[in-house]
Amino acid sequence: MVGDQERRRRRGWREEEDRISELPDALRLQILSLLPLKSAIRTGVLSSRWRGLWEQRWPDPSSVDVRLPSGAAASASVAALRGEHLAAVERRGRRRMDCLSLAFHAGQLAPPELKRFIEYAAACDVEEVRLRLDGGGGRGARGGTRRPGALAVHFPIGSKLLARLSVRGLHLTASANAMVATLEVIHFHSVSLTDAALRRVVSACPRLRELELRYCRHLRRIDFTVGAANLKSLTVVDCSRATELRVPSAPRLRSFRFSGAFLCSNIFGSTVDCLEHLYLCSGGPETGLPRTNLPSAVPRLSNLTVLTLCSIALQYVSASVATTTTTTTMDRSLHSLRELQLLMFGMANSNLADIYSFLKACRCPQLERLFVQLPTNTYDSFTTNYLEVAEEEPPEGGLENLWSAKMTNFKGYRNEIRLVDFLLRKASCLNKLFLIAPKEVLPQVHRKVHSEALPHFLKTDVSRLERASVTAQIIFDESVSPQSQPLHSEVFVRI
Structure with missing residues (x-):
């Protein structure tokens, strides 16, 4: 029990500590007028008498x-x-x-x-x-x-x-x-x-x-x-x-976000090894691999916590780690990565192979959130490419801490289902998997009355897939958790 004397001592200390709040408004406004805007706003934490006072300093x-x-x-x-x-x-x-x-x-x-x-x-x-x-x-x-x-x-x-x-x-x-x-x-x-x-x-x-x-x-x-x-x-x-x-x-x-034609020069030197947020997107369809060394440093940026790659950048990274035999798996470990976003312009066998190759070569033991933006094309590219590219075996581990995944523009095509099946079987801590169908592009008067864009049989087939996590939920409605958005979703928000 705290005695009366101790309580009086503490109360007196608080009153002495907050004497500045007892100054007349005119003096406190004069103090605020000498401070930059940011510092003046921060004085609101001193006490209730300071909150909002900065608005009256002039x-x-x-x-x-x-x-x-x-x-x-x-x-x-x-x-x-x-x-x-x-x-x-x-x-x-x-x-x-x-x-x-x-x-x-x-x-x-x-x-x-x-x-x-x-x-x-x-x-x-x-x-x-x-x-x-x-x-x-x-x-x-x-x-x-x-x-x-x-x-x-x-x-x-x-x-x-x-x-x-x-x-x-x-x-x-x-x-x-x-x-x-x-x-x-x-x-x-x-x-x-x-x-x-x-x-x-x-x-x-x-x-x-x-x-x-x-x-x-x-x-x-x-x-x-x-x-x-x-x-x-x-x-x-x-x-x-x-x-x-x-x-x-x-x-x-700490943050580098780039969207445009890939650059021919590499900014990733020894002075930016502390990079935490990286966004790389070519902003266009795959038309080959122009010469660039920009994405080649991704596997050695061990302090990354949030990473976004388009399918072309992903292809660069996968090709880079595949041809580098002297780098050990430990050197390629993105051990600080918490969120990964993949912007896929295509979902042919080669694209799925790039995803698997990246997860194999760049270990992400702390990965918690995965976002995959699938292409909006209305045909399954697997049907035209399945004979051209050898299928890549999925990685064995690396998703032990993944608890949330989201795939947008999900249409149920073969390679999309394969990726869903891989996530469900390997992510032992998965809590929620969002599969969001493409948004309607028809005029309002022609849109369907019901909101279910995916056919019922497809939802049933997906729901029957084997799951490593007994708590994993498959959610087809984005409104269930609208706050589930990637941290880099604001890159294309215009001022």
Whole structure:
């Protein structure tokens, strides 16, 4: 039993510890005004008196959100609304600003007006800038050049506290020898910029930890020879002309997500052995194996916890480990892998053989979740390929800790059934196996009234397969557990 004296002592310690919460609101708001946005929000854990107080640290509005409606770009209503926004923004004075969010359509803002918004936000020491142009952003420029009169953003923005920058649909130019010591996150979507401009942006941001490039189709060579010392996350999606990527030194890189034509250079050096998340997808059908050494390092990335491979990358990995006789099984063990996602463009014998070869060569003793996205084609490729490729025997072990598996676009074709049978017989801890049929592609008026896309006899046949786990459930309805999604499912979510 705790005595009264001990309780009073503890209560007094807590009261003394929380004296800062007893300060007048004016003083606490002054403290918050000196903190960056992220730190100000975190003060909410101190006590209930601090929660939400950060929103009042500056007079309203602390953030500016301007969204011009779609419609005629030069209409009188849009012009009047644009003028009202500019006037309202400037009436607030040059007080600190958390975020400037500016969304508009092609033709609604002239270059001087865009510059006016950005310069005002920079003068207010803005911490986050979001610029989004819809309907024509970046189109019309070729080879990284800019059309006269096109909207452009000049980097650096000019704010002394800028931490996050998101740009979509605009041109971007960058100064040489610039320095932005505070910028940590950059997202570029459909941005027209040259290879040199991107290099200048990255080298100017020594604290950059997250970089995302989507649909930047004028980039050809992504080179981070300088400026990637603190980079933790790199995402490159459909930068279709980029054929080379160089990151020779990124000791803190934990996540690399790439979708596009396979690169001819390999970023996986000794400095990125701590990579934890890897996503590799060619984004297209199998048309042979172009020269690349990018996936060849997958078996030796022993710290990977989440891995996504398309069927072409899977073929590369399988071929690489098959031809490497000096590497031991232990060296190829992905002993930290918890989740594996396979994006299959085909499911012929060769594809199934690649899956088996990968699981044989790259042991995954801690694998818990498996996702297989099957092709959407309406015919069974086994019927046209079964004489061409020798069948691969499935691995004997390696799925001892697998407790959840999900196959989407499941149609019940022969090789799909073989994979299901393999999982059920080898995964002794399997709890749930989701088999999700392809979504209807017919118009709403022609869709079937019932929701069961798989025939009853197929469900019956699958349910009768032998199971190593007595608790294994086979589920044909995705709504039973909608949260069962791969961690890399957000790679194609557009900003």
